[in-house]
Amino acid sequence: MKCFVGIDLGSTTTKALILDEEQQILGRGITNSRSNYDIAASVAKEEALVNTRINLVRQSLEPVSTLFENLEEFLSGLERTFRLEQFMEQLADLESVCHTNASGNRFASREKTIIADALRKIFHQLREEAPELFAPGASRKSDFFRDIAGSRYLAIGEASARELGLSFDLLLNVYDRSIIEVENHFGEGDARMMMLQALQRMLKVTPELESQKNIILEKVEQAYNIELEESYVVGTGYGRARLPFSKDHIRSEILCHGLGAHIMYPETRTVLDIGGQDTKAIQVDPSGIVSSFQMNDRCAAGCGRYLGYIADEMNVGLHELGPMAMKATRKVRINSTCTVFAGAELRDRLALGEEREDILAGLHRAIILRAMSLLSRSGGISDQFTFTGGVANNEAAVMALKGLIQENYGEVTVNIDPGSIYTGALGAATFAHRAMEEHA
Template identity: 65%
Template sequence: MKTFVGIDLGSTTTKAVLLDEDSQIIGRGITNSRSNYGTAVRVASQEAVIDARSTLFRRALTEDGGLGTNVENFLSSLDRAVRLEQFLEQLDDLEETCSGQVKGERFAKVEAGVREALVEVFRRLREEAPALYAPGSKRKSDFFRDIAGSRYHTFAEDIARDAGLPYDLLLNVYDKSIIEVENRPPAGDPRDKFRRALARVMEEDASFKSNASDLLPIFERTLAIELDETYLVGTGYGRVTLPFSKEHIRSEILCHGLGAHMMYPKTRTVLDIGGQDTKGIQVDPSGIVENFQMNDRCAAGCGRYLGYIADEMNMGLHELGPLAMKSDRPARINSTCTVFAGAELRDRLSLGEKREDILAGLHRAIILRAISIISRSGGVTDEFTFTGGVAKNEAAVRELRKLIKENYGDVTININPDSIYTGALGGAEFARRAHFSEPDGSNA
């Protein structure tokens, strides 16, 4: 079947969306952007393809009806199993790479010990892997680096201590290897991964095994569908170095506008507050961008600003919003200057102002900046769609709702939990339109 891929290469994460011919989303993938954009793109795409397979299974199974209401259970088991397979594959790769690093003068006296330790580290990693992907288990991140890294460190420290080996040697081996592994897109036929995953699911859950005779043909039939990458469009902040040729690149503004339109067809104004910049976009009823403005050179009020504040307050980024929500007397924060934010914060804390009041004030300050950018782009027209990382922050959303109401009256405000995919979605739709030579595929 034909698929249309949109890639949004952001400064921190890379997103991919796969559409079918009817503009239906069939797959989404996300990975951390690395120094190597090409790999980030491949990894995100592959994630999206895996997700798409899942969608195809869902379609096939729903049509078949054999599993009844158990379809979602099955799919989530399958999804976890696929991820586990992928994780194990990458562990193998990491182990091999690590072991390749054990050479040279530094290891002269300890080579055998280090090798032994590595074998043990990876044995333990493999051993606990299934638990990581067990139903209901929470992973703080789905990126290989994050999952493998922290556990590697823990195990390596213990093992090094017990074996009387220098811990930093093991650490060094890992640091050198992880970048290499990360920049190597997963190898092997993805279909085999699915087959292994299915086998694992069957083994774990007898109810699925009993259905095997029905499931397997559907499964193989669906796997046999070729997912052709019919057309691809890339976008994103790192667009300047996007590894695509020109006709496959669209500006993030255009993609974002169209993506918001796809999510909420009545969208006319889009606000995106990302880590690096803030965008105000006006789109026409068909998702065509009519006007846009971005923050000026001063990055005050972008998502990154909240990051600084979180660091300054020794809090997690996601903790800021909830704490700010507790305030009923927001402080007036006068400077959204990132440079001065820390100093102003300390000054106020030392004067005895409450953390939640200061935070509430900071959130308001950020939204005020955003409102001025929207205003530069032409104001707010119903409906209004808010995207980007800051859209997940409830305190920011509260201030935004207030200010929109005060200044523009009753406006429908859309916030999609998957808004992180907005740009990639727009890109995928551009790809679809370009392929079918529809107008405003804007073959630039």
């Protein structure tokens, strides 16, 4: 099966998307961007392949769906189990790297013993907790190993450090060194094997399927036996220049976002993308060709990162900001979206007795105001308008945006795809598909 891969290497996350020959989406994957761009791209692609396989498994099992009480439930159980397998494997890797890093000459021997003790405790507990994390309906702050493992490591580590009379900083130091190493290990796990292991487990906990075991295994094998031939890869995103691709496998993220938005919503004429460190306003013509674009200037004011600082300052998750802001009851005007002063502005406002929710609503509006200027700079807003990027998932930002569009441009259809974070990767994969056609 011919596959066309798009990889979008962003400042915070790296996304991959795979298209088939009919330009149908086979799978999508995402990971956090890291110091090694090559690895980030590979991990994202691997994630997209896993997702592709699950979709293929679905296709393969669909003809025999009557075997299952609920095929979708089974599949999501399978994926969760697979994720757990994957997590356990990475955890084992992290543990061994931590031990190695803790046994270096930097620590006194008494310290070494205590640290090793602490690590054993931490990882024991992490393993114990893991199934909970991937239980049906469990909510995770993030899907990235670094975040899940990291937040628990810190929590458990702090407690055990106190218990063992150890400086928590030492444990933190070990973790910081190790996670970077682990993130840059790649390709040690065999996804196919893990998936089969996951399947075995699923079958074990679902006794009513015992009699159909062979058919199911065969179908899953079938799905895995489809050869995925990587026909063409196109890379994009801010880090694209650092991808190990030749020049004809690279497209600017502006073009990819324009095309991706066009594929998602063919009537799109204006695209706004608010990512971690930049904001893009793009105008596209009826065939998805970019006719003009503007990006924020050097300063990252008003980008997604700004919300990140605010979340850090408030000590809440990034995804909690929007819902909090939605509870605002008063309009607060915030004029500065300078990331440097974000914290100071917030504290100043709180000190003045303003409500956290109201301030947050003001901050969201301020970010969107910056975006409105950029849109205006690029040529305004034409129907239809497509909003993409991480901030498009933030309901308070969306509400502010819709309001301002209405005020300034009247009735405009606003498209937001739940998978909008993959817009650039979709554009890149489409370019990959087109490049193949041209070469043919």
